[in-house]
Amino acid sequence: MPVPESVAIPEHAHDILTDLPTGHLATLRPDGRISVNPVALVFDGSHVRVSTLKSRFKYRNLLRDDRISISVPHRNNPNRYVEIRGRAILEDDPDRAFVNEIARIYMGADEYPFDQPGDERVTITIVAEQVSAPKIPLASDPPGAPDAS
Amino acid sequence: MPVPESVAIPEHAHDILTDLPTGHLATLRPDGRISVNPVALVFDGSHVRVSTLKSRFKYRNLLRDDRISISVPHRNNPNRYVEIRGRAILEDDPDRAFVNEIARIYMGADEYPFDQPGDERVTITIVAEQVSAPKIPLASDPPGAPDAS
DSSP: OOOOOOOOGGGGGGHHSSSSSEEEEEOOOOOOEEEEEEEOOOOSSSSEEEETTTTSSHHHHHOOEEEEEEEEETTTTEEEEEEEEEEEEEEEETOOOOHHHHHHHSSOOOSOOOOOTTEEEEEEEEEEEEEOOOOTTTTTTTTSOOOOO | OOOOHHHOOOOGGHHHHHHHOOOEEEEETTSSEEEEEEEOOESSSEEEEEEEEEHHHHHHHHHHEEEEEEEEEEETEEEEEEEEEEEEEEEEETTTTTHHHHHHHSSOOSSSSSSOOOOOOEEEEEEEEEEEOOOOOOTTTTSSOOOOO
């Protein structure tokens, strides 16, 4: 299945997405609450991708409801961030190619070392529908003073 | 109005909430999408509080729907985090006491310096209903390798 195009992410924010960021991925739970928790991610210039396991809540949440959002702060400056809202596309990662790509980028390892036998990897592709990458006060300052609002 | 009690946040995670963290606050938009973006926060041992403006989406979202979640990574180790899901209580901050407390804690300033004349501050108190503070692989490692899942 071809992945739909994403809304473009402004170029001034691309470095946020490629400098080993930790994103905070939000999905909707069956009880109506929002799940939000940290993830590694890969940005290929158009889409953000994340790896998960079929045993995780986020996978089950997204199977049921494909709405997804992610907040990605710059690794060294939380005043700079990108927020992406859109839809998730789920694809099996049977040869673990994508999770191993994450391991190479984030850990300098050839293989992601923490999975257990039987763990089934899935790649989440975020098709962006809305993107926010504001330039806010202190944007050029060091960390320690995220926006109060 | 007395603030309802929160579900307890495990003590092993309190340092995450008090060491100048940046939380990623998730709310529900009228169009059904999830908003999630970075915020400063104050933890008093039971509740997490955040400041916002009446002009912000998150305030309008929460007026309409009080469901709220926040993902708070440790400032220096994204493998450690706290996720809180619950309800938001909104209270006006007319004398700016709370936003100035944030300025003192995060910026060493007596007053939060970025508001404009007419900006109306609101304090969001998160009443936790569910708390997740997992101990995950690499929890004691330095930053750079957030959990892939």
